[in-house]
Amino acid sequence: MPKTYRIDEAPLREVDTEKYRKALNGEQLDVLLHGDGPCLVLAGAGSGKTRTVTYRVAYLLERGVATSDILLLTFTNKAAKEMTDRVTDLVGTFPKGLVAGTFHAVGNRFLRIHAGKVGLQPNFTILDQEDGRDLMKLAAKDLFVDGTAKRVPSASVLSDALSFSRNTRRPIQEALDMKYPAWEPFAAQAEDIARVYRDKKRIANAVDFDDLLELWLELLTAHPAVQESLSRQFKYVLVDEYQDTNTLQGLIVDKMVGPTKNLLVVGDDAQSIYAFRGATIENILSFPDRYPKAKTFRLVTNYRSTPEILRVANDVIANNTRQFPKELKAVKKPFAKPVVAPAANADEEAAFIGSMVAALEREGVPLGQMCVLFRATHHSRALEFELMRRGISYDYRGGMKFFERGHIKDMVAFLKLVQNPRDQIAWMRILGMFAGIGPATAGRIADRTTQLESLSLVRAMPVEDLLTPKSRVGWEDVSAILRDLGKETKPSEIIRAVIKGGYSDHLEQEHENWRDRLEDLEQFATFAEKAKDVESFLTDISLKEDYGAKRGKEDEQGDRIVLSTVHQSKGLEWDVVFVMHLTDQGFPHPRAYEEENGIEEERRLFYVAVTRARRQLLLTYPVVAGYDKLTVMQPSPFLGEMDEDAVERMTIERGSTLDGADDASDADADETIERDANGDPVPAKPKKRGFLSDVSDL
DNA sequence: GAGTCGCAGATTTTT
DNA sequence: TCTGCGACTC
Ligand SMILES: Nc1ncnc2c1ncn2[C@@H]1O[C@H](COP(=O)(O)OP(=O)(O)OP(=O)(O)O)[C@@H](O)[C@H]1O
Numbered sequence: 001m002p003k004t005y006r007i008d009e010a011p012l013r014e015v016d017t018e019k020y021r022k023a024l025n026g027e028q029l030d031v032l033l034h035g036d037g038p039c040l041v042l043a044g045a046g047s048g049k050t051r052t053v054t055y056r057v058a059y060l061l062e063r064g065v066a067t068s069d070i071l072l073l074t075f076t077n078k079a080a081k082e083m084t085d086r087v088t089d090l091v092g093t094f095p096k097g098l099v100a101g102t103f104h105a106v107g108n109r110f111l112r113i114h115a116g117k118v119g120l121q122p123n124f125t126i127l128d129q130e131d132g133r134d135l136m137k138l139a140a141k142d143l144f145v146d147g148t149a150k151r152v153p154s155a156s157v158l159s160d161a162l163s164f165s166r167n168t169r170r171p172i173q174e175a176l177d178m179k180y181p182a183w184e185p186f187a188a189q190a191e192d193i194a195r196v197y198r199d200k201k202r203i204a205n206a207v208d209f210d211d212l213l214e215l216w217l218e219l220l221t222a223h224p225a226v227q228e229s230l231s232r233q234f235k236y237v238l239v240d241e242y243q244d245t246n247t248l249q250g251l252i253v254d255k256m257v258g259p260t261k262n263l264l265v266v267g268d269d270a271q272s273i274y275a276f277r278g279a280t281i282e283n284i285l286s287f288p289d290r291y292p293k294a295k296t297f298r299l300v301t302n303y304r305s306t307p308e309i310l311r312v313a314n315d316v317i318a319n320n321t322r323q324f325p326k327e328l329k330a331v332k333k334p335f336a337k338p339v340v341a342p343a344a345n346a347d348e349e350a351a352f353i354g355s356m357v358a359a360l361e362r363e364g365v366p367l368g369q370m371c372v373l374f375r376a377t378h379h380s381r382a383l384e385f386e387l388m389r390r391g392i393s394y395d396y397r398g399g400m401k402f403f404e405r406g407h408i409k410d411m412v413a414f415l416k417l418v419q420n421p422r423d424q425i426a427w428m429r430i431l432g433m434f435a436g437i438g439p440a441t442a443g444r445i446a447d448r449t450t451q452l453e454s455l456s457l458v459r460a461m462p463v464e465d466l467l468t469p470k471s472r473v474g475w476e477d478v479s480a481i482l483r484d485l486g487k488e489t490k491p492s493e494i495i496r497a498v499i500k501g502g503y504s505d506h507l508e509q510e511h512e513n514w515r516d517r518l519e520d521l522e523q524f525a526t527f528a529e530k531a532k533d534v535e536s537f538l539t540d541i542s543l544k545e546d547y548g549a550k551r552g553k554e555d556e557q558g559d560r561i562v563l564s565t566v567h568q569s570k571g572l573e574w575d576v577v578f579v580m581h582l583t584d585q586g587f588p589h590p591r592a593y594e595e596e597n598g599i600e601e602e603r604r605l606f607y608v609a610v611t612r613a614r615r616q617l618l619l620t621y622p623v624v625a626g627y628d629k630l631t632v633m634q635p636s637p638f639l640g641e642m643d644e645d646a647v648e649r650m651t652i653e654r655g656s657t658l659d660g661a662d663d664a665s666d667a668d669a670d671e672t673i674e675r676d677a678n679g680d681p682v683p684a685k686p687k688k689r690g691f692l693s694d695v696s697d698l
Numbered sequence: 699g700a701g702t703c704g705c706a707g708a709t710t711t712t713t
Numbered sequence: 714t715c716t717g718c719g720a721c722t723c
Contacts, residue, residue, distance in 0.1 A: 076713085104713050129712080209713050276711060376710050378714090398711085438700045468699070543713070567711045589710050605711080702722080709715090 012063040019090075020055060027299045028052045031264070032059050038257075038291035040242075041266040042284065044328035045313065045611035046304030049266040050571060053238050054083045056264065057098070058090035060236055067097035071234040071256065075241040076545050077102055079571055083240075099234070103249050104209055105543045107216035110230070111207070117223050118215045119202060123535065125420040126542040127201070127208045128404065133159045135204075135425050138443070139196040144189075153183045153190060162194050166210045167246045167278030203450055204424040213248050220255040231258035241571065242267035246278035254290060261291065269324055270317050273567060273605045275597075300327040304573055306335040309610065309617050312642045317607045319641050320600045338610070338617040340639060341650040345624045346581075350382035352620060352652050353578050354390050357561060360576060367392065369575040371562040373609045374398075375589060379581035380563050387561070396547055398565030403541045407507060407517040408524055412541065414498045418485055419534045421452040430482075433506055434474030441471045456486030477502065491537040492528040495521065566609045577613035579606075582621040583633035599637075606638045619647075 020032055031041055031052050043049050057070060074080040080100040088094045099106060108126070115122040127135065137155040144152050153161075157180050165175035172194060173187035183190070201207065207215065220227040237257050239245065242265040245253070257263045269281045288294045302310055307330040314328060343349035353372060361367055374380050377399035387394050402408065410433065416426040424446040431442035444466040452461060458479050467475055481501045488494045499521055507514040531537035545568075562574070581587060587606065592598030610617055619639065624630050 102713065212713085274712075277713075378709065381714090401712095436700075440699055470700070545713075565711065591710075700723085703720090705718090705720105707715105707717090 012065065015059070015062045017059075020059060024048070024052065024055060025299075025301060027297065027301070028055075031297050031299075032056050034295070035264045036260075036262055038261050038287070038294040039264045039297060040284065040287045040294055041264070041297045041299065042268070042324060042326070043266070043297075043299035044268055044302065044326045045271060045607070046302040046573070047268075047299035047328065048301075048303055049268070049299065050079070050083070050240055052299070053240050053264065053266055054086045055090065057083070057095075057238065058087045061087070061091050061095060065236060067095045068099070069233065069235040070095075070098050071106070071237045072098065072100040073103055073106065073237070073239045073253070074100065075102065075244060075570060077105055077543060078545060079240065080105075102543070103216075103245075103252065104212045105539075107212035107252075108539060108543065110219060111212065111215055114219050114223070114226055117226065118218050120207065120215070121205050121420075123205070123420050125204075125206045125416045125423045125426070125538065126212070127206050127425060128542060129159070129209070130404065130409070131206075131425045132163075132208045134428070135200055136162075136193065136197050138428075139200055140193050142196055143193055152193075153180070153186055157183055158190055158193055158197075161190065162197070163208075163210050164278055166214055167248050168280070169247045169251075200424065203422070205420050205422045206425060210248075213252060217248060217252050217255065220252065227255055231256055234258065235260050236262045237264070239263075239265040240267075241271075243269050243272040243281050243284055244274045244279040244570075245283050246274075246280060247282070248278070250283040261293075263291070268326075270320070270326065270604055271570070271608050273570070273601065273608055275601050298326070300329055302328050302330050303332070304614055305330060305611060306332045306615060308334060308337045308646070309613050309615075311646050312338050312617070313607055313610045315643055315646065316603060316610070316638050316641045320603055322597065322600060332614075335615050337646060337648040338613075338619060338642075339650050340642075340647045341618065341620045341652055342635065343620060343622050343652050345630070346382040346622045347386075348652060348654070349580060349620050349622045350386035351654075353383055353580065353618075354386040354392070356578075356618065357387075357392060358390060365576055367559050367561045370578075371564060371569065371572075371574040371576070371612065372578040372580055373564055373566050373569055373612065374580050375566060375587035375605070376581075377565060379586060383563065383580065387563075393560045394563050395560040396563045397568040398547070398563075401545070401547050402520075403544075403546065405517075405520065407511075407521060410503065411495050411498060411521060411524060412538070414482075414485060415491060415494055415534055415538055417455055417482065418488065418494060419538055421455045421458075422450055424449065431474075431478060433503075434471075434478045436468070436470035436472070436474040437478075438471075441466065441468060445475075454486055455482050458482045458486070489533065490528075491531045491534050492525050494534070495525040495528055499525070566605050569612050570608060573612050573614055575614045576616040576618070577609070578618045578620065579609045580620050581625070582619055582636040582639055583625060584636055585633060586621070586625070587636050587638070603638060606636075 017033070021029060024032060028048050028051070031039065032055055035056055041049060041052065053072070057072060060070060061067065072080065072083065074083065080102065084095060084098065084100050087098070099109070111118065111120065111124070112122050115124060133155045136159045140152055140155060140158065161172060161175045161179055161183070164179055165172045168175065172190050173184065176187050176190060177184040201211070220230070234256060235258065237253065239253060253263065265287065267284055269284055272279055272281050288296070305313070310328060310330045317323070341352060343352055357367070357370055360370065372380070372383060403412065410429065413426040413429040416423045417430065427446040427449055428442050431437045431445055432439070445463055448461060448463065448466065452458065463475065481498065485494055485497060488497060504518055507517050511517060528537060531540070588599055588602030592602045621633065621635055623633060625633050
């Protein structure tokens with residue numbers, strides 16, 4: 001046995017804790033000072049979990065821990081950025097080298113470095129959900145061309161079930177049984193298709209979102225040297241929103257933790273709302289078993305909400321049986337009871353919220369301090385019209401992202417080919433845009449691109465035998481464009497070249513609203529100008545959770561109200577929060593009634609929604625709703641779980657109704673419109689949100 | 699095999 | 714309101 005010499009690390013500095021004592025309470029400080037070794041912080045909403053983690057990172061840095069020794073895993077990249085900014089404020093310098101981001105973003109980072117060890121090349125491209133589904137469709141077709149099977153699960157069922165199985169580390173059969181019981185008998189086919197799907201990804205040198213986690217774990221398990229070096233490097237691992245990690249992520253964390261076992265996880269089981277993608281509080285429950293020396297901390301003071309808001313939140317969540325009971329006390333002064341307001345229909349609900357928002361703004365509440373939350377994106381339709389009418393600008397979060405729009409993805413496909421000429425999914429997408437080339441020819445050509453070293457050599461690729469007379473012209477066009485792109489390296493130049501190279505004509509032929517789309521592309525190209533290179537640009541847009549219009553500069557108090565799904569509101573807070581469409585078929589989602597533990601999950605979601613509010617909470621629902629035919633709705637069962645004297649019932653009265661939905665009482669929309677007017681007529685329908693609200697966003 | 703047209707169907711939540 | 718699929722024609 002060779003002798004080993006253990007390096008005696010330099011001791012950490014003592015620092016003045018005054019600043020921390022001022023900003024944190026005793027319980028939080030305890031975590032900050034004694035968060036060494038495995039630690040679990042289990043605490044309710046608004047108790048300062050995120051704040052504590054952030055301060056702990058700053059504290060570690062001040063004590064002399066190197067930035068590159070810290071790994072901070074967050075739920076969104078936006079949260080990572082905000083926490084990093086806060087740390088910068090606290091320690092005075094940007095913590096360069098600190099690794100902070102979502103599991104997916106961090107996984108991507110390590111996989112770029114160690115690509116070869118898990119069968120990838122470093123220039124791999126990332127498939128989004130739609131790409132994955134498209135590829136799954138191809139895989140299914142490959143296997144069942146001749147219709148040997150009467151029925152095959154659809155690509156979205158397959159993708160979803162496969163993803164669930166991978167994130168929960170269950171066999172596909174079990175995943176199917178849990179999510180799509182009707183398809184459970186087709187588990188064997190699903191397994192076969194999944195295998196073809198995986199092979200296709202590898203051939204294309206592409207990864208899907210789940211690979212970023214799965215291959216990261218493989219890197220750690222199949223390559224002990226890598227595992228050892230990474231886990232040694234990150235002497236401190238911190239995980240926010242731990243209640244929404246899944247089995248796969250739990251395993252990754254455990255592997256990333258080195259011998260010092262400085263692992264700090266924080267979470268609230270009552271806020272676990274991502275079960276549909278495999279999140280499980282099992283990671284919290286078994287934490288003490290996996291880390292026998294684990295310390296458990298509790299934070300019981302809520303700094304965010306008024307006692308009135310906290311009361312209804314606590315009352316409702318108390319109806320869940322599967323949870324840790326948690327104490328949660330308000331320190332804020334009483335203000336107002338939450339309002340419950342039924343509206344006649346969706347339009348009236350929207351008019352009520354619009355009118356309230358305008359009134360509150362006149363009272364001095366900035367728009368940026370208000371938010372409207374909903375269960376599903378289509379619940380906000382009427383409200384979008386209403387805000388448009390009133391000239392109130394808003395920031396929208398939920399549903400389709402800017403980078404997921406078809407025409408943006410068309411551009412992205414070209415960028416992907418520049419980065420990774422073997423990306424067959426991108427090939428298929430691009431080839432399909434050219435006249436005379438359909439799925440069959442595209443597929444044959446894509447198959448032949450697997451040897452292609454560089455895009456600039458595309459013209460030398462032998463394809464004569466694959467072309468039909470009709471497709472020859474299309475191939476001439478597309479190969480010429482691609483050859484030229486192969487010489488470009490700037491993302492913005494590539495995008496502009498594609499637009500000029502005929503894509504704008506293509507748009508004009510294909511789409512009524514080509515003008516809007518072209519405008520989007522311009523913004524996209526402008527946005528791309530600040531990208532360093534194609535790879536970082538693609539990674540950014542694949543992993544960032546950006547939606548429509550971005551808000552302006554960070555420091556100017558927001559002049560936009562936020563419209564968001566409850567899922568997207570996790571971890572955030574506003575002075576005034578509306579939660580809309582609270583019917584029994586709207587929130588909870590109707591499907592939840594059949595799902596096992598579905599209602600408890602929805603109740604947690606509701607709990608997250610109401611605990612976003614600092615001062616005022618307004619709960620609304622339409623009495624009559626429905627998209628094709630209108631039906632009378634019952635209020636959400638969660639409203640009934642609130643004590644009658646804990647809320648204020650409000651009835652909505654309409655002012656002039658001649659021109660449809662006008663606001664009631666003294667609220668005058670004119671003022672709002674006037675202030676906002678720049679001569680533009682009020683648009684007939686909400687414009688598709690641009691990506692950048694203006695150039696200053698850059 | 700490409701492309702168009704019409705219809706049914708369905709609309710959670712996301713990295 | 715939109716979109717994805719299948720049938721149909723060229
Ligand atoms: N000790 C404190 N003193 C003053 N304000 C605090 C303190 N701790 C937390 N806060 C404030 O309370 C609010 C909630 O904090 P934070 O977001 O960290 O809580 P959280 O537990 O992560 O919440 P959630 O789980 O609901 O997302 C923030 O505005 C934060 O600044």
